[in-house]
Amino acid sequence: MNTNKSFESVCPLFCGLNNKEMTVRERYRCMRNSMLVAMLTITLIPMVIISGINFVQYRELLRQDSYANAKWSAESARATITAYLEKMEAAITVVIDSYSFEELTDQQQLDQIFKQLKEEHQGLVDLGVIGANGIQTSYAGAYKLVGKNYNSSIWFHKALTRKIFVSEVFTGFRNFPHFVVTASKKISASSPEYWVLRASIDSETLDHFLSSANTGALEDVFLVNDSNKLQSSSRYNGAALRYFQLSDMPKQKDILISEEKDRGGFYRAVSRIPNTPWLLVLDYQGYAKRGDWISFKQGLIITLISCSCIFGGIIALLSAFIAGKLREADERREAMLSETEHNDKLASIGRLAAGVAHEINNPLAIIGEKAGLMKDLIEINSDFSHREKFLRQLSSLQDAVGRARTITHRLLGFARRMETSLTLVHLNDIIREVFGFLEKEAAYHNIHIILQLQKELPVIRADHGQLQQVVLNVINNAIDAISNAMIATTSVMHGGN
Numbered sequence: 001m002n003t004n005k006s007f008e009s010v011c012p013l014f015c016g017l018n019n020k021e022m023t024v025r026e027r028y029r030c031m032r033n034s035m036l037v038a039m040l041t042i043t044l045i046p047m048v049i050i051s052g053i054n055f056v057q058y059r060e061l062l063r064q065d066s067y068a069n070a071k072w073s074a075e076s077a078r079a080t081i082t083a084y085l086e087k088m089e090a091a092i093t094v095v096i097d098s099y100s101f102e103e104l105t106d107q108q109q110l111d112q113i114f115k116q117l118k119e120e121h122q123g124l125v126d127l128g129v130i131g132a133n134g135i136q137t138s139y140a141g142a143y144k145l146v147g148k149n150y151n152s153s154i155w156f157h158k159a160l161t162r163k164i165f166v167s168e169v170f171t172g173f174r175n176f177p178h179f180v181v182t183a184s185k186k187i188s189a190s191s192p193e194y195w196v197l198r199a200s201i202d203s204e205t206l207d208h209f210l211s212s213a214n215t216g217a218l219e220d221v222f223l224v225n226d227s228n229k230l231q232s233s234s235r236y237n238g239a240a241l242r243y244f245q246l247s248d249m250p251k252q253k254d255i256l257i258s259e260e261k262d263r264g265g266f267y268r269a270v271s272r273i274p275n276t277p278w279l280l281v282l283d284y285q286g287y288a289k290r291g292d293w294i295s296f297k298q299g300l301i302i303t304l305i306s307c308s309c310i311f312g313g314i315i316a317l318l319s320a321f322i323a324g325k326l327r328e329a330d331e332r333r334e335a336m337l338s339e340t341e342h343n344d345k346l347a348s349i350g351r352l353a354a355g356v357a358h359e360i361n362n363p364l365a366i367i368g369e370k371a372g373l374m375k376d377l378i379e380i381n382s383d384f385s386h387r388e389k390f391l392r393q394l395s396s397l398q399d400a401v402g403r404a405r406t407i408t409h410r411l412l413g414f415a416r417r418m419e420t421s422l423t424l425v426h427l428n429d430i431i432r433e434v435f436g437f438l439e440k441e442a443a444y445h446n447i448h449i450i451l452q453l454q455k456e457l458p459v460i461r462a463d464h465g466q467l468q469q470v471v472l473n474v475i476n477n478a479i480d481a482i483s484n485a486m487i488a489t490t491s492v493m494h495g496g497n
Helices: 005-015 026-097 107-120 154-160 203-211 291-380 387-416 426-445 462-497
Strands: 124-129 136-140 164-166 178-186 194-202 218-225 253-260 265-272 278-285 422-425 460-461
Touching: 005 422, 026 107, 026 164, 026 194, 026 203, 026 218, 026 265, 026 278, 026 291, 026 387, 026 460, 107 136, 154 178, 154 194, 178 253, 194 203, 203 218, 203 422, 291 387, 387 422, 422 462, 426 462
Parallel strands: none
Antiparallel strands: 124 136, 124 194, 164 178, 178 194, 218 278, 253 265, 265 278, 422 460
């Protein structure tokens, strides 16, 4: 069976086989698979492209959102620390502006001020007054620090040169991390020397304020100085005063944000705390760890798999259906071509039979004329001894010529009616003509045909040759069916014996 030319050209590209090496079933299976691959490609590629675009766009959106949240969280944490320090600085400034050096050296007065400040300011450890020579003249707190000399301390010399000063975190005489907020003032208007009011604050206070800015997406937040020492504890880098290398240092008012690849990715925001030696470091959770990003990826994967399965099933059914319809169409086309070829053969046989019949008619006419002449001569001559015998033979010869002439006339009738032509025909005449052809065929198969024709049938308008062909086919089929049944019955009987 021949297949469609476009299919024949496409199928080998997908199946890798030569059409001559493939069976009909393999060809249509190959065509079905080819359509399945093509339709899946056409369907799934746009879906994958759109999903990829959504993936990239949503990831970029989450990146921007994480970036903005990191910046906002850093600003919030910086504002919290700054507000606390400004409040502490304001309180120290009020005390140093309200009291003189001599008044604050009064222990009872200093204890009362310390008690009041401790109630208002979280994390305050002690309060001390240090003279220009670096000796702490008075102290209020839990430690015995009166008389301690701070002249060798760097923070003390910085405090002398500034109205308000916030130090780095250090251990000092207490041997635990803390920082100081100081205010300096001249001993008298005529004296060039300054004294210092110092408030010491536990570094854990910084941890407390930084933790208040913590959210579910915040991985770490801590303080570090320009010397790369932690000023507060860090979740991943350890306790205060441990070493931490910070690569980029921002300017005074800037917030420097970078995307880090450690710990699965996060955004690091670094900014300076105004009027302090500290830098705020805030690590904000990257988009890859966010719950909405994980949910989005899972949903996208589930959607792609579900759509692929649904589309794949539909396309597989559709491909099988189309391949089946194409196969049916090809089979009908082949049947039509076979029927057309058969009709062409019949037409050729008809034309050949017409030619043969025409050629036979001429000798038959001569034979008939010669037989008639011989019959007439014998009838004239009454003295011929075998006169009756020859007359019977000549009559038989003329009858045979007549039957032969009838057969050739019928063949000519079939041949001349190959083209469709509507004429007035008698159905009984057509049946008798066909019966004349098939009578010998039926007798050969031991079949006796009885004609029971209805009289006075109306004349119809039809094609004489095509009606003959219909009746011929019906009787031929009946003869074949009866003959096959007789053969089968005979085989069963012999098998039983």
